[in-house]
Amino acid sequence: MSQSTPVTKASHVVLVDGSGYIFRAFHALPPLTRKRDGLPIGAVAGFCNMLFKMLKDQKDDSRPTHFAVIFDKGSITFRNDIYDLYKANRSETPEDLIPQFPLTRDATRAFGAPAIELEGFEADDLIATYARQAEALGARVTILSSDKDLMQLVSDRVSMLDPMKNRHIGPKEVEEKFGVSPDKVIDVQSLAGDSVDNVPGVPGIGVKTAALLLGEYGDLETLLDRAGEIKQKGRREKLLQHADMARVSKELVTLKTDVAVDVALEDLGVTDPDVEVLFDFLEEMGFRTLTARVRQALGDGQSDGIRADDTAVDTQGAFVSPATRGTYPNTVFDPTRYECVQTEDRLIHWIRRGFEVGVVAVDLETDGLDSRAANLVGVCLAVDDNEACYVPLAHKGEGDLLGEGVPDQIPMARALELLEPLLHDPAVLKIGQNFKYDLGVFLRHDLYPAPYDDTMLISYALDNGINSHGMDALSETHFGHSPVPFKEIAGTGKNQKTFDMIGLEDATRYASEDADVTLRLWKFLKPKLAAGHVTRVYESIDRDMPHVVAKMENEGIKVDRAELSRLSALFSQKMAGLEAEAHELAEGPFNLGSPKQIGEILFDKMGLPGGKKTKTGAWQTGVEILEDLADNGEALPRTILNWRQFSKLKSTYTDALQAQINPGTNRVHTSFSLAATTTGRLSSSDPNLQNIPIRTEEGRKIRDAFIAEPGHLLVAADYSQIELRLLAHMADLPTMKQAFADGVDIHALTASEMFGVKLDAMTPDIRRQAKAINFGIIYGISAFGLANNTGVDRSTAAEFIKTYFEKFPGIRAYMEATKAEAKELGYVSNLFGRKCHIPGIRERNPQRRAFAERQAINAPIQGTAADIMRRAMTRMPDAIHGVEGARMLLQVHDELVFEVPEGREDALIAVVKQAMEHAHEPAIHLSVPIDVEAQAAKNWNDAH
DNA sequence: GTAATCACG
DNA sequence: GACGTACGTGATTACG
Numbered sequence: 001m002s003q004s005t006p007v008t009k010a011s012h013v014v015l016v017d018g019s020g021y022i023f024r025a026f027h028a029l030p031p032l033t034r035k036r037d038g039l040p041i042g043a044v045a046g047f048c049n050m051l052f053k054m055l056k057d058q059k060d061d062s063r064p065t066h067f068a069v070i071f072d073k074g075s076i077t078f079r080n081d082i083y084d085l086y087k088a089n090r091s092e093t094p095e096d097l098i099p100q101f102p103l104t105r106d107a108t109r110a111f112g113a114p115a116i117e118l119e120g121f122e123a124d125d126l127i128a129t130y131a132r133q134a135e136a137l138g139a140r141v142t143i144l145s146s147d148k149d150l151m152q153l154v155s156d157r158v159s160m161l162d163p164m165k166n167r168h169i170g171p172k173e174v175e176e177k178f179g180v181s182p183d184k185v186i187d188v189q190s191l192a193g194d195s196v197d198n199v200p201g202v203p204g205i206g207v208k209t210a211a212l213l214l215g216e217y218g219d220l221e222t223l224l225d226r227a228g229e230i231k232q233k234g235r236r237e238k239l240l241q242h243a244d245m246a247r248v249s250k251e252l253v254t255l256k257t258d259v260a261v262d263v264a265l266e267d268l269g270v271t272d273p274d275v276e277v278l279f280d281f282l283e284e285m286g287f288r289t290l291t292a293r294v295r296q297a298l299g300d301g302q303s304d305g306i307r308a309d310d311t312a313v314d315t316q317g318a319f320v321s322p323a324t325r326g327t328y329p330n331t332v333f334d335p336t337r338y339e340c341v342q343t344e345d346r347l348i349h350w351i352r353r354g355f356e357v358g359v360v361a362v363d364l365e366t367d368g369l370d371s372r373a374a375n376l377v378g379v380c381l382a383v384d385d386n387e388a389c390y391v392p393l394a395h396k397g398e399g400d401l402l403g404e405g406v407p408d409q410i411p412m413a414r415a416l417e418l419l420e421p422l423l424h425d426p427a428v429l430k431i432g433q434n435f436k437y438d439l440g441v442f443l444r445h446d447l448y449p450a451p452y453d454d455t456m457l458i459s460y461a462l463d464n465g466i467n468s469h470g471m472d473a474l475s476e477t478h479f480g481h482s483p484v485p486f487k488e489i490a491g492t493g494k495n496q497k498t499f500d501m502i503g504l505e506d507a508t509r510y511a512s513e514d515a516d517v518t519l520r521l522w523k524f525l526k527p528k529l530a531a532g533h534v535t536r537v538y539e540s541i542d543r544d545m546p547h548v549v550a551k552m553e554n555e556g557i558k559v560d561r562a563e564l565s566r567l568s569a570l571f572s573q574k575m576a577g578l579e580a581e582a583h584e585l586a587e588g589p590f591n592l593g594s595p596k597q598i599g600e601i602l603f604d605k606m607g608l609p610g611g612k613k614t615k616t617g618a619w620q621t622g623v624e625i626l627e628d629l630a631d632n633g634e635a636l637p638r639t640i641l642n643w644r645q646f647s648k649l650k651s652t653y654t655d656a657l658q659a660q661i662n663p664g665t666n667r668v669h670t671s672f673s674l675a676a677t678t679t680g681r682l683s684s685s686d687p688n689l690q691n692i693p694i695r696t697e698e699g700r701k702i703r704d705a706f707i708a709e710p711g712h713l714l715v716a717a718d719y720s721q722i723e724l725r726l727l728a729h730m731a732d733l734p735t736m737k738q739a740f741a742d743g744v745d746i747h748a749l750t751a752s753e754m755f756g757v758k759l760d761a762m763t764p765d766i767r768r769q770a771k772a773i774n775f776g777i778i779y780g781i782s783a784f785g786l787a788n789n790t791g792v793d794r795s796t797a798a799e800f801i802k803t804y805f806e807k808f809p810g811i812r813a814y815m816e817a818t819k820a821e822a823k824e825l826g827y828v829s830n831l832f833g834r835k836c837h838i839p840g841i842r843e844r845n846p847q848r849r850a851f852a853e854r855q856a857i858n859a860p861i862q863g864t865a866a867d868i869m870r871r872a873m874t875r876m877p878d879a880i881h882g883v884e885g886a887r888m889l890l891q892v893h894d895e896l897v898f899e900v901p902e903g904r905e906d907a908l909i910a911v912v913k914q915a916m917e918h919a920h921e922p923a924i925h926l927s928v929p930i931d932v933e934a935q936a937a938k939n940w941n942d943a944h
Numbered sequence: 945g946t947a948a949t950c951a952c953g
Numbered sequence: 954g955a956c957g958t959a960c961g962t963g964a965t966t967a968c969g
Contacts, residue, residue, distance in 0.1 A: 023954045090954085147954090196954070208946095208969060594967055595948055614948075615957075622949065648950060652964055677961060681953085688963045691952035699951080723953090776959055785959035847956040858960040862953090866961095893953040893961085 002114050005065060005269025009138035013268070014054065014064035015127045016163075017145030018115070019072040021047060022104050024146070024164060026097050027844045034286050040096040041285055044103045048282070048290055050163045051111045054144065055270070056297050064142075066134070066268040069108040070126045071101075073117040077125075082251050088198050094844075103285075110281035112273030114263060121259055124149055128255035131158050133265045148177065149197070152185040152255060179211025187220040190250035195615065199249050202242040204234065204600070206616055213239075220250060234600055328524040330385045331479040338512035339389040340504050342408045347391060347418055353383045354422050361388075361431040361519035362423070362449065364438045365511050367498040370686070372554060372662070372669050376412065376441055377500045378507065379419065382515035390508040391415060396500050407504050416445055423449040431455065433471045433518040436546035436553075436674060443554055454546055455521040460675040461538040462528055465827065465837030469675045475517045478524055483517055484510050537834045540923060541867050542674070544874040548888075549672050549682075551877075556667030557689070557889045557897070557940075563705040564654045571650040578643040585636040592643050595621045601636075608634060624788075649693065653702045660687045672891065678836050679859050680866035681893055690892045694944070703941035712885075713905050716943035717912045717934035719894040721746055722865045723778050725928045730831070730860065731814035732927075735807070740928045747771040753807045754800065773800055777811060778861055780854030815857055822856035830863035831924045865894065868930070872896070872919035879915035883908045897940065905936035 007013065025046030032042035055067070079086045108115040116126060127150060131141045135157050143150055146162035151174045154160060160169035167173075174182045178189075191210035193201020205213075213235070217223040224246060227239035239246070282291045341347050354360040361382040368374035375394060382388035393412040397405035410418075422428055423442070430452040432438050442449055459469040467477050475481050489506040490497045499507065529535040583589045586605075590597045599619025603611035610628055612620045621640075629637035660668050668687065676683040684690040692706070693699025708714045724746055728736035739749040748762045751770035757763075772790045779785070787797035805812045819841075822828045827837040836859040840852035873891060880886045883900060886908045890897040896916070900908045916932045937943040 020954080027954065212969070591967080593965095596967075616947070618948080620948090644949080648965080651966075652951065656964075673962095676963095679961060681961060683962055684952095685963060688952085691950090691963065693951060695952080779959035779961095782958060789959070845954085845956060847958070850958070851956090854959060855961095862961065865953095895953085 002068075002112075002267055003269045003271050004264075004267050006266055007066060007134055007137045007139050011065045011134065011137070011139035012062065013066040013130065013134040013139050013141045013265070014068075015130055015141065015143050016051075016054070016067075016069040017123055017127060017143065017147060017150065018047075018069040018104060018108065019123045020145050020147045021050060021163060022097070022100065025050075026094065026100070028164060029844075030842055031096070031844065036286065039099060041100065041103065043097060043100045044107055044285060045287060045290070047104050048107050048111075048285075048287060050144070051107065051113070052290065052294060052297075054163075055111060055113075055273075062142075064270055066139075066265070067270045068114045068116050068130070068263075068268045069104075070123040070130075071105065071115060071117040072123045073119050073121070077120055077122055078256075079122075079252050083200075083248055085198050085200075086252055090198075106281060107285075110273065110278045112271055112278075114268060116261070116263055118259065118261065121256065125256040125259050126261060128153055128257045129259040129261055130265055130268075132257040149189075149194075149253065149255070151177065152182060152189075152253075154182040154185075178207060180214055184211075184214055184219070186250060186254050187214050187223075189253040190220055190246050191223075193249055193617065194253070195617070197252070199252050200242075200245045201249050201617070202238050202246050203613075203617060204238050204596070209235065220246065234597070328479055328520050330520070331481055332386075333481055333513065333516065334386045335509045335513065337386045337388075338508050338516070340508040341389045341391040342410065342504075344410055344414065344418065346389075347410060347415060350381055350383070350389050350391075351418060351422050353387075354381060354428060355425070357383045358427060359383075359429045359431060359519070359522070360422065361515040361522065362435075362438065363432065363511060363515040363518060364441050365390075365499045365507070366441060367394075367500045370669075370671070372440065372444075372556075374441065375500075376445065377498075378511060379415065380511040380515040382512070382519040385520060386516060388512035388516040388519075390504075390511040392504055392507060394500050395502070395504065395507065416447065420447060423447055426451060429453060431519055431522045432546075433474075433514070433521065434675075436550045436672075439547050440550040440554055443550055448547070450547075452546070453522060453526065453543070455518055455525060456675050457542045457545070458522070458525045458529060458538060461534040461542060461834070462525060462532050463837065464675070464680075464835065465678045465839065471514060471517060471521075474521055478521065479517070481517070483513050486510065532835070533833060534835060536923070537832055537867075541680075541832060541834070541870050541874075545674050545870060548874050548877060549674065552888050552890070553669055553671060555887050555889050555899075556662065556665065556669035557899070558666055558707050558709055559657060559661050559668045560705045560707050561658055561661055561666065564658050564702070567701055567705070568650055568654040568658075571646040571654060574646045575643055575650070578639055578646070582636060582639045582643060585639060592640065593647065595619075598640060602629065606636075645696070645698065649699055649702065653693065653699075654705075657687060657702075657705070670890070677866075678855075679863040680830070680834055680836075680870065681862065682866075682870075682891055684891075689890055692940070700941055703944075704939050706940035708899050708938055711902050712899050713902050713936040713938060714889075714940055714943045715898040715900055715905055715908055715912065715934055715936045716940065717896050717898070717909070717916060717932050718944075719865070719869070719916065720931040720933050722868070722894055722930065723861050724774055725926075725930065726831075726861050726864050727778060727814075729926050729928045730864070731808070731810040733808045733810045737928050740931075743931075747774060750774055750804075754803050769800075773804055776801075777804065778858060780815070780857035782850070782854070818857050818860065819853050822853070828856045828859050830860040830867060831920075832864065832867045834863055834867055836860075836863055868920045869894065869896075869916075871923075872916045875915050875919060876912070879911045880908060883911060897943075900936070909934040909936065 022043045026043040029042045029046045032045055033039060034041050105115040118126060127143055131153050134141045141158040143160045144163045145160060150160060154171055154174045171182055174185060178185050180188055188207055188210040191202050191205050192207045193199045213223055217226055224243045227236060230236040341350060363380040364376060365378040366374035367377050377394045378390055378392045380390050392407060392409050393415055395407055395409060430449045432452060432454050434456045435452055435454040456469045459474055467473060472483055475483050489502055489510050529538050579592055582592055586601050590601055596618055598621045602608050603619050608629055614620050626637040626641050662669060670684045670689040671686050673683045693702050725740055728740060739746055747767050747770045748759055751757055751762060751766045752759050754770060755766055757766055769790050776786045781801055783794050783798040783801060786800060787794040818828055822838045822841045827835040829835050838852050838856050840848050841856060843849040843852060876888050883904050885901040886898055888896060888898050898908060913932045913934055917930045920926060935943050
């Protein structure tokens with residue numbers, strides 16, 4: 001055990017926050033039980049690994065001279081006398097953790113370290129006491145914890161180490177977190193409060209504001225004394241009103257540094273553990289791997305460091321996807337070998353190399369991010385590791401004088417002419433990363449590269465839900481190599497250069513590296529498709545998306561600027577009226593756009609009931625809260641809601657959309673992301689055309705502005721209830737399948753099954769509830785969520801769910817099987833075999849695990865629908881080929897929008913319906929019919 | 945840059 | 954110690 005060793009300047013005192021560590025280890029590590037009897041020991045295992053690492057795996061200069069593990073004792077401390085609600089919001093300690101508390105103390109002693117605790121004090125107070133004592137003697141102190149409450153102790157001699165992330169926390173890190181130096185941390189916490197410990201603080205003041213105020217006034221007392229001088233009214237009143245709370249909070253967060261400890265600091269001197277005791281303990285726990293490591297460390301005096309032991313790594317290993325295993329053999333990048341191609345001869349040489357190898361990475365550089373507005377600036381090719389070139393085509397001079405210093409470049413038309421045979425050769429595979437972008441640019445130069453592979457989509461098929469699929473992220477994940485950031489060569493902010501302004505040396509280094517990385521990613525990832533059983537997903541669903549979607553983006557959709565402008569004016573007018581009304585009701589002006597001010601007016605000033613706080617301590621003022629208040633007869637909340645609706649419509653749609661209209665064509669071009677979602681859906685941005693209003697009458701007006709060219713019509717084709725149909729098929733629900741086969745209103749059917757109401761006696765209200773339940777099922781229903789959404793109470797919602805499970809018995813089996821699959825494999829698959837990785841599925845935290853389970857239930861349904869849509873889209877060019885002048889413009893998850901010359905709309909609808917309704921075939925067979933509804937009109941609103 | 949809010953399927 | 958409850962997205966504004 002410990003020995004008495006004086007603490008001096010040369011000492012290194014290591015204090016472990018034992019209680020903090022156990023809780024974190026318990027939640028972070030997979031559940032692990034002792035084989036013999038099922039005793040839960042996961043946290044103990046993590047704890048032992050940490051102790052061993054701390055004691056043995058240290059460099060000589062950081063090895064502890066004094067060491068102790070400190071624990072909380074009891075849950076009532078002196079702080080409860082100050083504030084009876086202190087830590088009152090803590091939930092019960094998990095059942096599986098309770099038996100592990102005494103075991104961690106045993107473990108501590110087995111490692112020869114003192115386990116220290118004292119009735120009436122938290123571990124933090126004991127740590128503070130020892131730390132300050134040691135500091136006063138000039139020693140160095142390391143606190144093993146990530147608890148922010150301990151950060152007030154940090155100084156130039158006292159630092160913290162997060163034992164799970166191995167992250168060092170010094171004065172700099174504390175300042176990053178709190179915005180003030182460590183000696184002001186207490187003051188910040190007193191103001192900001194802490195929801196975890198239920199420290200009240202001053203409402204409405206968070207860490208950021210607290211730091212700001214302290215920066216101005218120095219310390220808490222000064223600030224409270226001079227609070228009357230604060231300019232911002234809200235803050236001033238808060239501080240004046242809650243000064244006492246701040247003072248109480250200060251007492252709560254200030255750690256005691258003068259606890260009368262019963263083990264003296266110098267008695268914490270490190271000794272070697274009693275080997276026999278240690279091995280007995282490890283064997284008792286069944287930690288075989290750790291036993292072996294300890295033996296090895298004691299035997300040869302060297303340790304290879306502790307990796308997580310036994311089960312921890314194995315179970316986590318299940319989440320490592322095929323693609324993330326291993327690295328590409330050559331991860332050395334040599335920019336000196338990249339060539340800048342400025343002559344036809346050299347370009348011909350590179351093209352010849354491309355034909356020889358048959359696989360060429362192609363990357364285009366442009367002067368913007370929007371592939372339609374951007375101009376081609378250069379082309380990049382890679383044919384092998386480190387063998388890449390950059391062909392500048394439209395670089396300007398580095399100086400700003402006209403024509404001054406413009407580099408020699410092959411004329412663009414000539415270069416593209418030379419490249420064309422390579423790009424179109426069916427025997428040469430082109431590789432791109434997010435090739436949709438490059439294809440869009442090529443399209444405008446009348447080039448159609450084929451065949452091609454897209455590394456972003458390969459990664460998406462392999463790893464969705466795990467990595468993101470951008471090039472930099474992929475390079476870092478698989479090669480441990482960070483490509484040159486664009487910012488580094490182009491600068492940032494408004495002085496950021498576009499690519500044509502960048503010098504050839506930098507441009508060559510940057511662009512060639514992109515192509516080089518892309519080619520290596522392809523070599524590394526492509527073979528993994530087969531191993532991951534996702535070849536079919538990639539080949540038959542994703543591979544053709546880039547050129548199909550590039551074409552759609554290029555087409556854009558026509559938007560009537562005058563109509564939008566008219567609506568903007570209309571909405572402005574409405575807002576002005578509502579604003580005046582709101583200010584009158586509030587008896588004073590305020591910013592209607594500020595949720596913070598609204599909360600303060602409704603709940604502080606007017607004192608309305610039903611206020612809830614967000615996790616940051618601000619009042620919630622979302623629709624649901626305001627609706628409730630309005631239902632109670634309050635006028636102001638309704639006015640605010642109405643104002644918000646018009647504000648949203650104006651700012652997000654009628655104003656923003658006008659700015660996005662391409663002046664040449666009067667069309668708007670969105671960008672679809674093919675690899676942004678975990679389920680397989682697309683997303684749309686710049687602008688997002690997948691969330692144009694439709695649910696309210698006012699909002700729908702915006703769709704009037706989406707129009708067809710003169711002499712043309714828009715056609716909107718929607719999958720009808722596709723997710724419910726897929727649910728009926730996947731969960732094998734005979735009643736529901738029959739209803740779909742018969743063309744019955746599915747929500748009415750559900751209602752009649754659940755509530756025993758005949759179809760012809762259906763009321764809209766009952767049907768609406770049934771509809772909510774149907775959606776709930778798809779989202780991985782919970783009683784809480786359903787109650788929220790239908791307005792019934794929680795027990796009624798639970799009854800609904802129970803009835804649903806009884807009436808549609810396949811549901812429960814589907815849900816359980818899906819959760820089990822996710823738990824076993826770490827991912828779920830949709831009907832086409834697309835995987836959706838669910839990283840949280842083995843979370844210890846019940847809430848987060850429940851969230852993961854709902855994701856697991858939803859992903860196959862949403863994802864199968866998404867993939868049916870993808871297949872329909874890739875088949876669409878062929879399908880509509882016979883309808884002259886027809887073009888596909890937009891996708892909105894279950895809807896496709898086309899434009900067609902007037903008179904050909906019926907022909908188009910026929911082929912589109914056919915393609916969409918059979919898109920899943922022959923890959924899968926469904927036991928429900930798929931139904932598509934399509935309509936033609938002059939504008940998007942009327943096409944529904 | 946983050947949080948809150950709200951638009952869509 | 955951390956979650957704060959239906960799935961999947963993106964854009965805007967306030968606030969600092």
